Amino acid sequence: MRRWFPSLPLSAGLLALWLLLNDSVAPADLLLGAILAFLAPLVAAPLKPAGPRLRKPLVLARLVLRVGRDVVVSALEVAAGVLRAGRHAPRGRFVDVPLDLHDPHGLAALAIITAVVPGTVWCDLAADRSHLLIHVFDLEDEDAFIAMYKQRYELPLKEIFG
Secondary structure, eight states: OTTTOSOHHHHHHHHHHHHHHHTOOOHHHHHHHHHHHHHHHHHHGGGSOOOOOOOOHHHHHHHHHHHHHHHHHHHHHHHHHHHTTTTSOOOOEEEEEEOOOOOHHHHHHHHHHHHHSTTEEEEEEOTTSSEEEEEESSOSOHHHHHHHHIIIIIHHHHHHHO
16 A cells, blocks of 8 residues: 555645635546556655664663753743843853764654753764754853763764754
C-alpha cells in the first residue's frame, strides 16, 4: 500500500483541495483530482529526506525538561535585565561557538533550542558546520557561556543523533 500511496493523508488532502478549488464534484474533476492525488505523492516521495535515528530516548527526555526549565529561567533573567536596563545596560555580545555536532537533524534541533530560549539568537552557521554564531542578550563570561552551551545542549544532541 505504501508503495502506491506514500502518504495517504497527503493524497486525500490533495483530492479535497482539488475539488474545493474547482468548486465541483463532476466526474471529470473527480478523475483529474484522483490522478493528481495519486501521482503527486509518488513523484515527491524521493525528495523526502530520511528521518532521524533517535538513539537515546532518556537523554532526549532529560534534554526536553532541561530546555523547558531554561526557557522559564532565561525568560525571568531577560525580564529582569530589561527592567534594570536603565541602571545597568545588558552586555549583549556575539559569541562564536565551535561545534562538534554535524548531523543535520541535530543542528536543526540545536537551532530550535537556541531560538526558543529567551536571550539567545541563532545568527549564522559556518558553511562547513564547524562554528555557530549566537547573539546573547547579557553575557558576563564568553568562555563559560560556550562551555555551558556545549554541555547543556550540544552534547545531549550529539548523543541522541550520534
